[in-house]
Amino acid sequence: YDIASLLNTYLDEDNVDYYRDPGDNGTSLDIQDYITYLRSDLEEPINIDEYNNVWKNVLGQILKVKLLKTYKKHHRTYQDLLEGKPAYYETIAYKIEKFEKNPEDAPSAYTPVQSFIIPNTSELDVFKYVDTQVRYGDTKVYRYDVNAIKIVFGCNYRYSFNDEADGFEAVDASTPEKVLNPNNYQDLLATPFSEDGEPQQYSATCGVEIYPSIVMMEDLYFRTPDIIISDNPPISPDVNIVPYRAVNDRILILLNNMIDSHRLPPIEILDSDNDKFEFNKKAQLTPDDKILFSSDDAIKKYEIFRTEKEPYSYTDFERIEQTSKTHYVDQI
Known part of the structure; x- marks a missing residue:
């Protein structure tokens, strides 16, 4: 503007x-x-x-x-313009634009949802924005654009010639076709050489008028990739195997929730694990094949896997129980 x-x-x-x-x-x-x-x-x-x-x-x-x-x-002089000196600008604010679309839609299907203007003041160092108006899971995909709102102190210019009073028009730099007006130029090709056979040398004197062009514009500062809202998968529990005294066909497995976080490559056991891990990678914007596992909430249930033969991979285990209890008694 x-x-x-x-x-x-x-x-x-x-x-x-x-x-x-x-x-x-x-x-x-x-x-x-x-x-x-x-x-x-x-x-x-x-x-x-x-x-x-x-x-x-x-x-x-x-x-x-x-x-x-x-x-x-x-302000810039005409010499500054010829040398390519950029216009001075000041960033007065930042604009956060929020877009959303359905997961199955094309990238061009993003629609604007909200916009937030953050003034750029000397009292503001680092601004942290937390969006609480989002949908959890794979129902919506979001994207955020951060634009810098700048006031650019540019200029417009035009050329004017000495004999403009004799009927010559001022020539705007943006409309060079006006130079071809028969009233505005002399046919230099009519006499390409002087009387002694030397090439003719011509010169022209013109003035340059520069006047302000102060505009406010948005400049894309940062764009996020596709964002999905999801929790991190939990870390593995603390497991203690306790044998019974004088009992050789049962063991007690104690399960304890752990509060920790670490990035590890995911391990697939069930056929459905691959889709879940791929969803977690997209939600976490992971740069590699690792996933952040973390737990800080109460566990709703534990899954117990067992194999009766020597395993060669994690897929050799079968799920035998899902329980919300913190202990499990297994018959052996």
Whole structure:
């Protein structure tokens, strides 16, 4: 958005048509669409006209003067433009955009859900944003875009020639086709050589007019990959095998929940484990084949596997019990 033009239009007292309804895209280019008023008074309603006057007559003028001072301090000359010097900019805020889609949809099916504006102030060092409005499991996939909102102090320029008063038009750099107007150039190919046979040398003198172009724009700063909300799988329990005294056909297995976390390669025992582990890898955005296992909640149930022959892999074990108890008695 051309913030300087919008601000000038808003501050113009003679502009009675400034306030208008939003267009087809929902944007009215009304500067009041991007500001809000906060107050702690709970007894009297806000007088919008009062706050509009404060913004327009005081804060609006302050902002305009500050923008012009910043431009004058960091403006570029024509030589700077030829040398490719970039325009000065200031990051005034960061915008977090949240998108969602169904897991089976294409990446282009993301739809915007929410947006959050974080001001970039000197009092803010590291900002941590925790989104609590998400759905758990594989029902939705999310993506977040972080855009830096910048005010860019750029410039426009045009060329003007000395004999413009004789009917020559000023030539805008963005419309070079105007140079081909018969009134604006001399056919240099008509006399390519001088009388002594040497190539003709021509020169032209022109002026360059540079004027401010102060715009506010969004620059993509960071984009997350697809995000799925899921808990980490639990770590293995602490297991103690206790034999019975004078009993040779039973053993007692004591199970104890552990609170810990570690990253390990997943081990598949059941046929359904592969799909679950792949889901965990996507949810954790793991850079390798390892998964973060962690436990800090109460365990609902334990799964007990057993084999009666010498195992060669974990798939040789069969699940014999699922129990919510912290002990299990096995017949041997």
